[in-house]
Each structure stands twice: as C-alpha cells, then as structure tokens.
Amino acid sequence: xxxxLGIISLFILLFIAFIVIWNFSYxxxxxxxxxxxxxxVPVSTIPSEKGVFARSEFALEYLNMPIDEEHxxxxxxxxxxxxxxxxxxxxxxxxxxxxxxxxxxACLQCHQNGGFVEKFNAYAPVTPHPELINCRQCHxxxxxxxxxxxxxxxxxxxxxxxxxxxxxxxxxMMPHDIQMRENCLSCHAGPAAPKEIRVTHPERINCRQCHxxxxxxxxxxxxxxxxxxxxxx
Ligand code: HEC
Ligand code: HEC
Ligand code: HEC
Ligand code: HEC
Numbered sequence: 001x002x003x004x005l006g007i008i009s010l011f012i013l014l015f016i017a018f019i020v021i022w023n024f025s026y027x028x029x030x031x032x033x034x035x036x037x038x039x040x041v042p043v044s045t046i047p048s049e050k051g052v053f054a055r056s057e058f059a060l061e062y063l064n065m066p067i068d069e070e071h072x073x074x075x076x077x078x079x080x081x082x083x084x085x086x087x088x089x090x091x092x093x094x095x096x097x098x099x100x101x102x103x104x105x106a107c108l109q110c111h112q113n114g115g116f117v118e119k120f121n122a123y124a125p126v127t128p129h130p131e132l133i134n135c136r137q138c139h140x141x142x143x144x145x146x147x148x149x150x151x152x153x154x155x156x157x158x159x160x161x162x163x164x165x166x167x168x169x170x171x172x173m174m175p176h177d178i179q180m181r182e183n184c185l186s187c188h189a190g191p192a193a194p195k196e197i198r199v200t201h202p203e204r205i206n207c208r209q210c211h212x213x214x215x216x217x218x219x220x221x222x223x224x225x226x227x228x229x230x231x232x233x
Contacts, residue, residue, distance in 0.1 A: 051182025052207050055126070055189075058113075062189040062202040071116070071123055072195045075161070085158035086176070088138040093120050095141060103135025114192050123192040128183040161196050164214065173214040 045053060081089040096106065110117060110124040117124055132138075159175030166173075174181075187193060189202040204210070 049182070049208055051128075052184055053205065054183040055185040056205045059185065059189075059202045059205055062185065065191065067198075068116075068123070068191050071121070071191065073123075073125075073192060075158070075194045075196045078194045079158055084156040091136075091139050091141045102133070102137065103139075104133040107135045108133075114190055116191070123190070125192040126186040126190060128181065128186040159214075171210040174211050175214050178213055 079085060081092055108127070108130055111127040112130050114124045114126040116122075161175070162172075164172035164175050181187070184207045185199075185202055188197055188199040190198075193199075
C-alpha cells in the first residue's frame with residue numbers, strides 16, 4: 001500500500017512540475033520578442049553634430065503635416081528680411097504689449113516650436129537657437145517699411161539651390177556654413193520653411209550622414225588673356 005501511495009504521489013508531483021514548467025514557458029512565449037535597445041543603451045552622438053538631432057522628435061510629425069499652400073514662405077521673402085544672407089532677420093511684426101525685455105520666453109512662446117498665428121496671418125518660423133535667450137540683442141524691430149535713402153551697397157547673392165548635387169538624384173551639398181545652422185529641421189521642415197528648401201524627408205534624422213558642406217575652394221579655371229586686338233599690328 002505504502003509503495004503504491006509513494007508512486008502515485010511521485011506521479012502527482014511530476015504532473016504538477018510539468019504544469020508549472022509548461023505554464024512558465026507558455027507565458028514566456030507570449031512576451032514580445034522586441035527588446036527596446038534605445039532605452040538601455042544611450043545613443044551617443046558626435047558633439048559637433050548634436051544640433052542635427054535637436055528637433056528630431058518632431059520629424060515624423062513634419063513628415064505627416066499637410067502643406068498649407070496659402071501661407072507658404074518663399075526664399076525671396078526669406079532673404080527680403082535680411083541685410084545679407086546669414087544676417088539676423090529683423091522682427092517683421094509688432095511687439096506684444098509691454099514687451100520691453102530682452103526676449104526669452106516672450107518670443108519663445110511662438111518661436112520655440114512654431115505654429116499658425118492668427119494675428120499675423122502666418123506661421124511663426126522656428127528659431128534654430130532657442131538657447132540664445134537674449135533675442136533682441138541681434139534681432140531688431142522694423143520701425144520703418146522703407147529705406148530713408150537709397151544705398152549703393154553691393155548686394156551679396158545667396159547660394160543657389162537645386163544645383164548642389166554631384167549627380168541627378170544624389171544628395172545636394174549644403175551650400176551654407178554650419179555655424180549657427182546645426183539645427184537643420186528648424187529651417188528645413190515645417191510650415192514656416194521656405195518652400196524651395198522644405199525637405200521631403202525630415203524622417204531621415206541624421207542629415208549630415210548624406211549632406212556634406214560645400215568646402216570646394218574657388219579656383220580660377222581660366223587663363224587670363226588680354227583681348228588686345230591691336231597687339232600684332
Ligand atoms: C504671437 C506669436 C509671436 C511672438 C510672441 C513673437 N513672434 Fe516673431 N514671428 C511670429 C510670426 C507669425 C512670424 C512670421 C511673420 C511673417 O512671416 O509675416 C514671426 C517672424 C519673426 C522673425 C522673422 C523671421 C524670418 O525668418 O524672417 C523674427 C526675427 C522674429 N519673429 C523675432 C521675434 C522676437 C525677437 C520676438 C520677441 C520679442 C518675437 N518674434 C515674438 C510670431 C511671433
Ligand atoms: C547672437 C545673435 C542672436 C541671438 C541672441 C538670437 N538670434 Fe535669432 N538669428 C540670428 C542670426 C544670425 C540668424 C540668421 C541665421 C542664418 O540665416 O543662418 C537668426 C535667425 C533667426 C530666425 C529665423 C530662422 C530662419 O528660418 O532662418 C528666427 C525665427 C530667430 N532667429 C529667432 C530668435 C529668437 C526667438 C531668439 C531668442 C530666443 C533669437 N533668435 C536669438 C542671431 C541671433
Ligand atoms: C538658419 C536656417 C538654416 C539651417 C539651420 C540649415 N539650413 Fe540648409 N539652407 C538654408 C537656406 C536659407 C538655404 C538656401 C541657400 C542659402 O541661402 O544658404 C539652405 C540650403 C540647403 C541645402 C541645399 C538644397 C538644394 O536644393 O540645393 C541643403 C542640402 C541644406 N541646406 C542642408 C542643411 C542641413 C543638412 C542642415 C543641418 C546641418 C541645414 N541645412 C541647416 C537654411 C538653413
Ligand atoms: C540617406 C541619405 C539622406 C539623409 C539622411 C538626408 N537626406 Fe536630404 N537628400 C538626400 C537625397 C538623395 C536628396 C536628393 C533628392 C532628389 O533629388 O530627389 C536630398 C535632398 C535634400 C534637399 C533638397 C530638397 C528635397 O527635399 O529634395 C534638402 C533641403 C535636404 N535633402 C535636406 C535634408 C535634411 C534637413 C535632412 C535631415 C533631416 C536630410 N536631408 C537627410 C539624401 C538624404
């Protein structure tokens with residue numbers, strides 16, 4: 001009798017062990033196979049290229065944003081507001097009441113992330129440098145719509161766009177410096193970006209992986225010859 005009880009309880013124990021182990025492996029199987037690497041290993045960036053990623057959290061939103069044809073900026077209006085390409089643009093709108101300060105939050109409420117401003121009937125351009133909080137140190141308000149007097153300053157022409165690719169379809173070189181232009185998406189994506197330079201692929205994130213600065217030196221390719229037709233006479 002004892003022997004039989006022993007065998008039965010041994011089988012019961014084996015059966016329970018089987019159920020426990022089977023249950024455990026079944027539950028394990030239900031867990032997702034995906035391991036979120038990004039959460040555990042911090043993604044490191046090259047310090048000088050950090051700015052490229054500054055707005056990458058919005059990249060997918062930019063991709064899915066419809067284009068508002070009625071309120072697009074063009075490069076012509078973009079340059080219009082700058083003394084020369086790369087100069088700080090003047091503030092083309094009235095300053096809000098009591099806005100006597102240096103800028104900071106008063107300006108960043110619209111210029112940190114942009115968005116449509118009913119009052120000015122335009123999208124606020126996103127600032128590439130929200131960390132330089134003394135905005136009005138460099139950006140001055142427009143007090144007059146016209147020049148007091150004509151000047152004969154030579155115009156500095158901006159680099160051309162659409163002609164910077166080595167081959168048709170290859171990534172164009174950046175025709176501009178990277179200093180103060182590290183934060184690519186601030187100017188190249190979203191509804192306030194001038195339509196000629198609005199990027200079709202904001203979701204590619206690491207812009208400088210494919211786009212290199214144009215560092216070609218200007219070299220003379222022509223040999224100067226005097227066009228003096230009287231020389232041999
Ligand atoms: C209520 C939102 C709002 C506030 C506050 C605001 N702006 Fe603007 N800003 C705009 C909009 C919208 C435009 C685009 C105007 C246009 O295109 O006609 C603009 C345009 C500009 C531009 C021209 C950008 C370019 O690319 O030509 C500058 C510079 C600027 N603002 C600076 C400032 C500064 C400095 C402050 C703080 C003193 C400020 N703004 C506060 C909404 C705002
Ligand atoms: C040290 C000077 C300086 C300070 C301070 C500064 N900016 Fe600028 N800002 C510039 C220059 C220079 C440009 C032109 C950049 C270029 O074209 O490469 C510019 C461009 C801009 C633009 C236009 C971006 C575009 O689409 O080209 C906006 C908007 C702007 N700044 C907003 C601000 C705001 C808001 C602040 C304060 C939080 C601020 N800036 C502080 C110098 C400055
Ligand atoms: C302050 C605004 C601003 C920032 C920031 C900026 N750009 Fe630009 N980008 C421009 C403008 C304006 C042009 C048009 C040519 C010019 O005026 O320099 C341009 C032109 C280009 C072009 C040439 C497009 C063509 O069709 O030929 C490329 C490529 C480009 N930028 C890539 C970048 C990358 C990559 C970054 C980030 C490292 C960047 N840009 C940051 C304003 C900006
Ligand atoms: C995987 C490579 C790659 C990456 C990463 C990349 N680009 Fe491009 N980019 C290209 C190619 C290729 C073209 C040319 C597209 C064509 O001619 O159809 C281009 C074209 C452009 C243009 C010209 C206008 C257009 O959209 O065709 C701009 C501006 C630009 N890229 C900016 C950017 C910015 C800003 C980023 C970062 C968010 C970026 N690119 C990331 C490959 C890349």
